[in-house]
Amino acid sequence: MFGNYQAKSNLFYLTNPAVMLGLLISWVFLVLLFQQPLYIISIFVLVNLTMIFSGNFSNLIRQLKYALPLIIIIILINLLFNQNGTTILGSINVFGWLLNFYEESLFYGFISAIKLLTIISAFNFYSLVIDPDEMLNLTRKLGYKISLIVNMSMRLFPLIAEDYGRIQAIQKHRSLVTVNPTTAEKIKDLVPTMSILLMNSLDRSLMTSESLYSRGFNSGNHTVYKQIKWHFTDALLMINIFLLVICALWVQMKGLGFYSYYPKISSFMQINYLVTYILSLLLAFPLLLNWSCKLWAKLN
Amino acid sequence: MGKIKLENVTYYYPNAVNPALQNINLTVNNGEFVLLLGSSGSGKSTLLRSIAGLIPNFYPGKLIGQVLIDEVNLNRLSPRQIADKIALLFQEIEAQMVKNKVENEIAFSLENLGISPQIMKQRVAEISNALNLVPYLGKKLTELSGGMKQKVLLAATLVRQPDILLLDEPISQLDPIVAKDLLSVIRYLHEELGITVIIAEHRLENIISMVTRVVAMEKGEIIYDGSVGAYPRWAVANNYKLIPDIPKLFAQVGFLNTPLNVQEARQIITNMKEPIREENSPTEGRSKPNRAAAKPIITFKNASYKYSPDLLGVKNIKFNFPGGETTAIIGHNGAGKSTLLKLIAGILKADRGQVLLKGRDIKRQPNSLKLGYIPQNPDEFLYLPTVEEELSHNLSTENRASKIENWLNKFNLTAYRYVNPRDLSLGEKQLVVLAAVLIHEPEIICLDEPTRGLDYSWQSNLGKILTELKGKGSTIIMVTNDMEFIAKYTDNIAIMSKGEIIGFGDKYDILTKATFYAPQVNRVFRQVDNSILTYEDGREFLLAPRVCEGLP
Numbered sequence: 001m002f003g004n005y006q007a008k009s010n011l012f013y014l015t016n017p018a019v020m021l022g023l024l025i026s027w028v029f030l031v032l033l034f035q036q037p038l039y040i041i042s043i044f045v046l047v048n049l050t051m052i053f054s055g056n057f058s059n060l061i062r063q064l065k066y067a068l069p070l071i072i073i074i075i076l077i078n079l080l081f082n083q084n085g086t087t088i089l090g091s092i093n094v095f096g097w098l099l100n101f102y103e104e105s106l107f108y109g110f111i112s113a114i115k116l117l118t119i120i121s122a123f124n125f126y127s128l129v130i131d132p133d134e135m136l137n138l139t140r141k142l143g144y145k146i147s148l149i150v151n152m153s154m155r156l157f158p159l160i161a162e163d164y165g166r167i168q169a170i171q172k173h174r175s176l177v178t179v180n181p182t183t184a185e186k187i188k189d190l191v192p193t194m195s196i197l198l199m200n201s202l203d204r205s206l207m208t209s210e211s212l213y214s215r216g217f218n219s220g221n222h223t224v225y226k227q228i229k230w231h232f233t234d235a236l237l238m239i240n241i242f243l244l245v246i247c248a249l250w251v252q253m254k255g256l257g258f259y260s261y262y263p264k265i266s267s268f269m270q271i272n273y274l275v276t277y278i279l280s281l282l283l284a285f286p287l288l289l290n291w292s293c294k295l296w297a298k299l300n
Numbered sequence: 301m302g303k304i305k306l307e308n309v310t311y312y313y314p315n316a317v318n319p320a321l322q323n324i325n326l327t328v329n330n331g332e333f334v335l336l337l338g339s340s341g342s343g344k345s346t347l348l349r350s351i352a353g354l355i356p357n358f359y360p361g362k363l364i365g366q367v368l369i370d371e372v373n374l375n376r377l378s379p380r381q382i383a384d385k386i387a388l389l390f391q392e393i394e395a396q397m398v399k400n401k402v403e404n405e406i407a408f409s410l411e412n413l414g415i416s417p418q419i420m421k422q423r424v425a426e427i428s429n430a431l432n433l434v435p436y437l438g439k440k441l442t443e444l445s446g447g448m449k450q451k452v453l454l455a456a457t458l459v460r461q462p463d464i465l466l467l468d469e470p471i472s473q474l475d476p477i478v479a480k481d482l483l484s485v486i487r488y489l490h491e492e493l494g495i496t497v498i499i500a501e502h503r504l505e506n507i508i509s510m511v512t513r514v515v516a517m518e519k520g521e522i523i524y525d526g527s528v529g530a531y532p533r534w535a536v537a538n539n540y541k542l543i544p545d546i547p548k549l550f551a552q553v554g555f556l557n558t559p560l561n562v563q564e565a566r567q568i569i570t571n572m573k574e575p576i577r578e579e580n581s582p583t584e585g586r587s588k589p590n591r592a593a594a595k596p597i598i599t600f601k602n603a604s605y606k607y608s609p610d611l612l613g614v615k616n617i618k619f620n621f622p623g624g625e626t627t628a629i630i631g632h633n634g635a636g637k638s639t640l641l642k643l644i645a646g647i648l649k650a651d652r653g654q655v656l657l658k659g660r661d662i663k664r665q666p667n668s669l670k671l672g673y674i675p676q677n678p679d680e681f682l683y684l685p686t687v688e689e690e691l692s693h694n695l696s697t698e699n700r701a702s703k704i705e706n707w708l709n710k711f712n713l714t715a716y717r718y719v720n721p722r723d724l725s726l727g728e729k730q731l732v733v734l735a736a737v738l739i740h741e742p743e744i745i746c747l748d749e750p751t752r753g754l755d756y757s758w759q760s761n762l763g764k765i766l767t768e769l770k771g772k773g774s775t776i777i778m779v780t781n782d783m784e785f786i787a788k789y790t791d792n793i794a795i796m797s798k799g800e801i802i803g804f805g806d807k808y809d810i811l812t813k814a815t816f817y818a819p820q821v822n823r824v825f826r827q828v829d830n831s832i833l834t835y836e837d838g839r840e841f842l843l844a845p846r847v848c849e850g851l852p
Contacts, residue, residue: 004442005400131400132399133399133400133404136398151398158442162442163680166647166680167680169642169646169648170647170673170675170680172646172647173646173671173672173673174693174694174736192683195683196679196680196683199722200679200680203395203679203722204394207390207392207395207396208395208396208398210354210358211390211395211396211398212398213357213358214352214353214358214383214387214388215387215409215412215456216380216383216384216409216412216413217398218379218412219378219412219413220378220380220414221414222411222412222414223411223414223420224411225410225417225421227417
């Protein structure tokens with residue numbers, strides 16, 4: 001689901017990883033902070049637009065392919081088990097017990113799925129645009145353990161993704177994997193591959209930390225081979241992130257971020273639309289800055 | 301300074317009953333170049349780890365005795381002091397890589413040691429030049445072949461300019477040309493900078509003449525510690541299998557001064573009396589056994605494969621692999637050898653063109669045990685909890701128990717029958733994978749670097765098993781850069797370069813005309829009989845009565 005870093009020539013790839021980390025945190029913070037669907041949808045749209053204009057449309061599609069079943073499950077679980085709504089869409093009889101499907105549950109499930117998808121997109125975007133080498137240099141300042149955890153987790157998903165296909169194919173040769181499997185068999189077939197993936201990941205983590213130890217990692221003061229540069233655009237983005245967070249906190253303090261899904265879906269107020277515009281503008285700033293940089297480069 | 305002293309060192313891994321190292325007493329003086337030998341699982345890697353301070357600092361276990369570096373107990377040195385003095389290159393490549401880009405990986409250890417950016421840049425540039433890595437500096441490590449990754453990691457180790465350099469199988473995956481390059485850099489560092497080097501390796505042909513001393517280990521104990529010159533005679537006298545072909549050949553024939561490399565051996569041959577050389581002019585008799593033209597079993601029809609738009613696997617391959625024969629695929633690291641093997645095995649599907657197995661597109665054929673694939677990395681194969689289960693998996697019930705017994709014996713795995721294969725050494729894991737695949741006696745056997753981690757004794761056993769399977773009708777296709785193994789156990793050789801097959805022929809045709817790919821024995825005898833490829837050929841030649849008379 002998560003892609004690999006591949007250098008590209010746009011603002012997002014040239015931005016300081018600390019600033020990008022700030023952007024990621026602000027997106028996740030906002031989407032967790034608000035309940036208001038308008039804000040959540042606007043964050044979702046702009047995070048994904050940022051991903052597209054950073055040159056990662058194909059990665060977004062791939063991510064959606066993997067995330068879609070998860071979203072459907074979330075919506076279904078809400079629809080089936082949340083009986084707090086009032087607007088009945090339909091009902092079924094399950095062993096003499098009437099199960100109602102509510103519009104409110106469906107809507108709440110949908111917004112929850114959007115929230116999750118936004119968080120997945122934000123992390124995927126970060127893993128795509130941040131050079132892991134720069135990230136390691138950045139996190140070293142935060143201490144050995146944090147640095148190790150961040151580095152290993154950033155390497156983990158791409159490595160697992162790479163290993164998966166190879167191991168699955170090798171296991172096919174051992175006929176541990178069934179030919180033309182049913183869904184149940186497909187799940188069963190995953191066992192050997194997943195076991196090997198897990199065991200290899202554990203072994204690899206141990207060996208990596210052994211290698212790090214023998215190479216003097218965390219053995220005292222360190223230097224940096226390539227200094228991460230600070231650009232004017234980094235400062236602009238930092239200001240933008242700061243304004244975004246302040247604005248979000250103000251909205252929340254004023255009670256404009258809350259929304260009631262049950263027992264009946266609330267209607268939107270005029271002020272909600274205005275806040276959505278402002279939030280969208282702030283969220284779109286990195287995109288506008290990227291276009292401005294491209295235009296500036298062309299003009300020069 | 302780089303003096304190492306181990307005093308009565310015994311070490312048990314956590315929860316282990318038997319010691320991995322047993323009463324080791326070893327002194328390596330500053331500037332020595334030591335070859336550490338031993339069969340798979342003999343304790344070589346553990347010994348290197350104990351010298352590098354990873355035992356007991358990283359692996360808790362139970363350590364008795366002491367390790368001294370420049371007369372200072374290792375326990376008294378801080379991790380920084382140890383990292384500053386000692387560099388260890390591990391056997392497992394992938395897990396050692398920390399950074400994303402080649403250049404950053406090389407510089408990583410220097411960053412950890414607090415070297416100034418200016419010096420770092422100089423050192424990275426210097427080592428990249430020496431190892432021909434400059435074109436790869438900006439590349440991602442994941443885009444490189446296994447051999448290239450090993451080269452980068454070696455650069456990352458050498459760039460530290462340590463006092464003590466410990467290398468655990470550094471050339472196991474490299475093609476002969478790159479392996480020679482690397483060894484010459486190590487030799488340079490040793491000779492010019494006086495670095496103490498301990499190298500554990502199974503491919504000894506090019507290394508044995510570089511070292512000053514040999515230490516052999518078995519079952520955690522040192523069984524030989526002496527000069528390299530005396531080692532061949534000791535090995536032959538004690539029937540010890542870990543000896544390369546050239547010294548073994550001359551020691552067995554009875555030479556007192558055993559040559560260690562091609563140059564020394566050729567000198568002996570050159571010093572033979574002239575008539576002998578004339579009488580033994582190149583013969584055609586040994587070359588090209590009369591084989592009927594084999595029917596193709598695997599056909600490539602303009603097959604291409606790309607890993608990504610920028611990363612080529614193979615391109616436009618038009619080729620027939622002969623059935624019932626053994627074909628080795630050779631070529632530089634990153635030439636596309638493993639990709640070609642994976643296309644044959646059906647692990648990868650051609651982007652363009654077709655791969656036909658017995659005339660049918662491999663994509664449309666169901667998976668079958670008739671095609672066995674042995675991957676480069678045994679950890680991608682092993683999954684079941686015991687060695688026995690790995691072998692019995694999917695095995696037909698007919699004679700199941702006796703088959704398992706037989707194959708456990710063949711690979712000397714009976715003692716590990718109920719052991720989890722993942723707890724074994726790399727070489728032993730490789731044996732388990734080989735046994736688990738070959739027990740099915742597949743019709744087509746694809747092997748990716750099958751001799752990796754295997755000592756000479758096991759290489760020879762594997763060769764015999766493969767020959768036996770070929771005798772039963774199996775087709776064997778292997779990717780390897782082990783030219784000695786190829787010379788002994790293959791029929792044909794396909795040469796690959798930049799994703800294409802650029803040459804194919806009988807092994808005698810290819811190897812006798814090769815410069816760098818020729819096995820060492822051939823290079824020794826080339827001037828008197830170019831058809832000599834293997835140890836057995838050479839022995840036959842040297843023991844011929846007219847040659848014996850002519851020996852100095």
